[in-house]
Structure formats: structure tokens, C-alpha cells
Amino acid sequence: MAIVLGPNRYGKAETRLVRVHRDGDTHRLVDLNVGVALSGDLSATHLTGDNAGVLPTDTMKNTVYAFAKQHGVGEPETFALLLARHFVETQGQVRSARVTVESFAWDRLGPHSFRRRGEHTRTTAVTVTREATQVVSGVTGLVLMNTTASEFHGFVRDRYTTLPETTDRILATAVDAKWRHLGDRADWGTSFEGAVDALTDAFVNTYSMSLQQTLMSMGTMVLTARPELAEIRLALPNKHHYLVDLSVFGLENENEVFLAGDRPYGLIEGTVTRDDVPPAAVEWYL
Structure with missing residues (x-):
């Protein structure tokens, strides 16, 4: 050997x-x-x-x-x-x-x-x-939150599942996104600001049934708005917010008071790409 x-x-x-x-x-x-x-x-x-x-x-x-x-x-x-x-x-x-x-x-x-x-x-x-030359731009730590317009239900259940289904939840994340440019020349500042705006607009305007659905919506809007980009890779941690039980105080919590969780957290990752562009010259996610 x-x-x-x-x-x-x-x-x-x-x-x-x-x-x-x-x-x-x-x-x-x-x-x-x-x-x-x-x-x-x-x-x-x-x-x-x-x-x-x-x-x-x-x-x-x-x-x-x-x-x-x-x-x-x-x-x-x-x-x-x-x-x-x-x-x-x-x-x-x-x-x-x-x-x-x-x-x-x-x-x-x-x-x-x-x-x-x-x-x-x-x-x-x-x-x-x-x-070859390859340019990848991105953003990290872009914290976004919707206080409603998010559901999560109909998921797989087994003997270890305790998560209740919900039709109204907080959806929050800290976006880590990287997008690959089609060339090595662009108005870099305008491109960056446009991509961040598209990410934010998609998050705000997507009624979310899952964070995976939101990821797809965000990637799609970025590629639609920015023709100079070939693909985008997103990592979206689910920043969980847990409803606090106020019943011991004789109070009803109507989706108003939450505990912001730290860890563990769900992590949703995915790539959204155009189907008519050449593949990356190098493994750019490294």
C-alpha cells in the first residue's frame, strides 16, 4: 500500500x-x-x-x-x-x-x-x-424575522417526535449566502446591494410553509433580479422562538411572548442555479 x-x-x-x-x-x-x-x-x-x-x-x-x-x-x-x-x-x-x-x-x-x-x-x-477566474460574492449574518405568515405542519412523525404543528409562528434566520458571478467583471457594489435587496424582499414577501420553501424563493428572486449571477448557495439557520407557558400565572399567551432559542437549531442549506449556465470552474463552496 x-x-x-x-x-x-x-x-x-x-x-x-x-x-x-x-x-x-x-x-x-x-x-x-x-x-x-x-x-x-x-x-x-x-x-x-x-x-x-x-x-x-x-x-x-x-x-x-x-x-x-x-x-x-x-x-x-x-x-x-x-x-x-x-x-x-x-x-x-x-x-x-x-x-x-x-x-x-x-x-x-x-x-x-x-x-x-x-x-x-x-x-x-x-x-x-x-x-480560469471565478468570483463569488456573498453576505453573512443578515438577520431577518417575520413575526407571522409562517406555518409548519404535515411533517413526518415517529416515536421521538414531540414538536407540535403550527399555523402561525415566528420565522427568523441569519442568512449566509454566496453567489457565483458569470464573469470576472461587474459593477460589484450595485450587484451586491441588488442581491441583498432581493434576498430581503423574498423573505418578507414569501408566505412560508417551511424554511426550505423560503430558501427556494430567496434564491429564485436573486437570480431573477441579477442576470450577472449563475447560482446562489444559502445556509439558513432556523432561529427558533418558543412560546412561553404563562398559564402558571393565570395568563394566556396568544403568540405574543417568546423565548429566543440559542442552540440546537435547524440548519437549512441549498443551492439555486440557472440550468443554462456552465458549471463552476472550481469547487467554490470550499
Whole structure:
């Protein structure tokens, strides 16, 4: 029996970058968390410890900061593409570069004053190989709630089932969504905002018989509204809200007082895709 090296990659994770663009008296602030991962002809370092083909991860970190100074930082997709292409084009042993970006939003309070926005986080994952380029954008932590217009009944029951059926419940989730672009050029900001708006509109306007149905509705609305997108993958935790028993106090709880559950929680995941687009160049959900 032979033991061989399988797929592998290495890189610098979570390089925190704050870039201030000083455009006169009015500043622009960009706050990112950048990850870089490289793969290619790197077997020697694993098998013999020969590091001749290993670009230090410290160099990757330095490249992020240097590029932020030299090129500025606009949309996260543009910055990620710039970095990923650099590593593939300058390192002959590298066959694929994956750059991920978390973008933290700040609201302007004045020409040079800002307040961190405590809402959802914008995400980006760019993969550049010698054959293809792939851009995936997304959002995480988009918390949504409907206080009615949600039911759940008619499900499978067995000896361990205790969940009561309901025709009126709170439906809440924290959306984790990633969508694949058809190309590597787009109005990234408009595309992102449009996708988030479509996700939100679908959640608000879907009368839900299950969170799975809501997932399909959200994915469908995003692809309908954004023709530049090929597919979307959604992970929707069901943030359970349990009706509190107030009968011990002589009170009737008419779907008004709830305990917000933490864990365990249901997790609904799925992909919604166009049936007429080419498949992804790489496994982009990794």
C-alpha cells in the first residue's frame, strides 16, 4: 500500500487591513479581513522539507498591505482579483490562488468620522488559476424575522417526535449566502446591494410553509433580479422562538411572548442555479 500526498494549499489567514483614502478633507475608510491560499507544485516541501518553491505567508501579508498602498482599495472583488492574479502570474509553481475578503461597513458621521455598522458582513472569494477566474460574492449574518405568515405542519412523525404543528409562528434566520458571478467583471457594489435587496424582499414577501420553501424563493428572486449571477448557495439557520407557558400565572399567551432559542437549531442549506449556465470552474463552496 502506498501513502501519497493529496490536495493541499497554504496561505495567510485573516490579514486585517484598514485603508484610509485621504481625498482632501473628506476621507474614505475601507476595513477588510483578507485571506490568501495558494496551491500548485508544492509537494517537495511536504515530502522532503525543501522550501525552494514556498512563498512565505509573511510575504503574502506584506503584499496585501503594499497593494493597498500602491493600488488603493475599492470594491473587495476588484482588490481580491488584483491579489490573486499577482500570485499566479509571479509565482511559477503556483497553479491556483484563492483570495477571500470580509468587508466591514462603517457609516460616515463627518468628513473624517465614522461609526462601525453592526449589521451583516459582505464577503468575497476570488479564485484565479492558469485556466480560469471565478468570483463569488456573498453576505453573512443578515438577520431577518417575520413575526407571522409562517406555518409548519404535515411533517413526518415517529416515536421521538414531540414538536407540535403550527399555523402561525415566528420565522427568523441569519442568512449566509454566496453567489457565483458569470464573469470576472461587474459593477460589484450595485450587484451586491441588488442581491441583498432581493434576498430581503423574498423573505418578507414569501408566505412560508417551511424554511426550505423560503430558501427556494430567496434564491429564485436573486437570480431573477441579477442576470450577472449563475447560482446562489444559502445556509439558513432556523432561529427558533418558543412560546412561553404563562398559564402558571393565570395568563394566556396568544403568540405574543417568546423565548429566543440559542442552540440546537435547524440548519437549512441549498443551492439555486440557472440550468443554462456552465458549471463552476472550481469547487467554490470550499
